[in-house]
Amino acid sequence: MSDFQYYVAASVDGYIATNEDDLAWLLQFEEAEGVTENYEDFMAGIGCIVMGGQTFRWLMDHEPGKWPYPGVPCWIFTHHEYAAPPGADVTFVRGDVKEFAPDLVSDAGDKNVWLVGGGNLVAQFSKAGLLDEMIVTVIPVALGSGKRLLPVERPTAPLELVSSRTLGGAAVELRYRFPRQAG
Template sequence: MSAFQYYVASSLDGFIATADDDLGWLLQFDSTEGVGEGYKEFMSGVGCVVMGGQTYRWLLRHEPGKWPYPDLPCWIFTHREYSAPEGADVTFVRGDVAEFGQDLIDSAAGRNVWLVGGGDLVAQFARARLLDEIIVTLIPVALGSGKQLLPVDGPTAPLELLSSRTIGGAAVELRYRVPGGAER
């Protein structure tokens, strides 16, 4: 059964990027022992990638000429007009995320749907009850401000901790089940 998963890194104070989308604070940990292995393990279960327009623009700007998901269908929720990288399976959509839930599940072909972000888009999935798991890696850095991890309108129901692990003696990955997530 496919799950909608938010796999993300966050600063200790709950931000996924600075206000100007800088990820330098995060990228300094790329070579930390266990980071690459955890990502590969997660990606082995992913069948479809979903992101917002700002995340898509960041990827195009910071990974020019290299699409990071060449073998996966990718859905971009945006109000702007974009073109897809050559050879990429990219679908641009606009509208309520709930309208696309089944399409995303179908696109994942029995595997999971990775909600890459940003946090505003994932909050829309949470409101639509299309968020099953949050897998957040807490990075030992405080940013003070920036793009929130999950900017919801109010308190959520308590999440159920499924697992935790230390990565490279520096970061902690926490895997939560979201109560009342999608019923499939």
Template sequence: MSTFQYYVASTIDGFIASPEDDLGWLLQFDGNDEVNDGIGQFMAGVGCIAMGGDTYRWLMEHEPGKWPYPEIPCWVFTHHEYSAPAESDITYVRGDVREFAPDLARAAKDKNVWLVGGGDLVAQFAEAGLLDEMILTIVPVVLGAGKPLLPLKGPTPPLELVSSRTLGGAAVELRYRLQQSAG
């Protein structure tokens, strides 16, 4: 059975991007082998990706002509019309995340569904009771302002800490399981 996972990096003060969607604060850690190993281990369990339109647009602007997930089906939740890059398996959808969750799980083929990028789409999954795990890598940077980690309308029930580890002396990865109470 597929697990819906939010795998994300955040600053110490809880932002996943600057107000201008800049990720330079995070990309400076790309050379850290232990951080990269963590990403590789995570990706081995991913069977399907769901992302919002803003994240998709950012990828297209910052990785022109190169789709970073050629082997993985990706569902983009958007109200805009796009054409898929070559070598990609992308489905564009509109609507409530509950409507598409069974399709995402089927596309994952018993692997996990990665909820990528911006917190807005992930918040929709969480508020629908469809977010199972949050894997949060806290990076030692403070932005002071930016895109919030998970912009929910209210507090979650307590999260269960499943594991924690230090990555390359630069970051801390925390894995939480969510207790489902939304519906």
């Protein structure tokens, strides 16, 4: 069965973007040793991608005419009207994440579902008991404010640390499993 994985980078103070959706603080680490290989290894296990409308809009604004996930089905949870980039396998939906979970797993096949973000969308998956794993790369930058990593309504049960490793001599990747919820 597919896992729902939140693979994300965050500042040391727990933000995934500035309030203005600026990622320059993060992109300066793109070329750090091990980062590209780590991403490629992760993507090899992904069969379906899920993101929110703001994340989709950021991609379209910053990567015009280029879809970064060719051949991978992508579901966009949004209340806005967008057009899919040419050649992209994109489905726009509205509603409860639990309602669409079986379709996401079906699209993933024998691979996992990547919850790209944003944090508010991933928090909905967490609340629904659908978040299996969080792989967060902590970037050695403090932002002071911005879009939170995982804005849950109440504390989660303790997560299990599965692994940790250093990337590029400064960033740290932490892999956590969420406890299984009865239901």
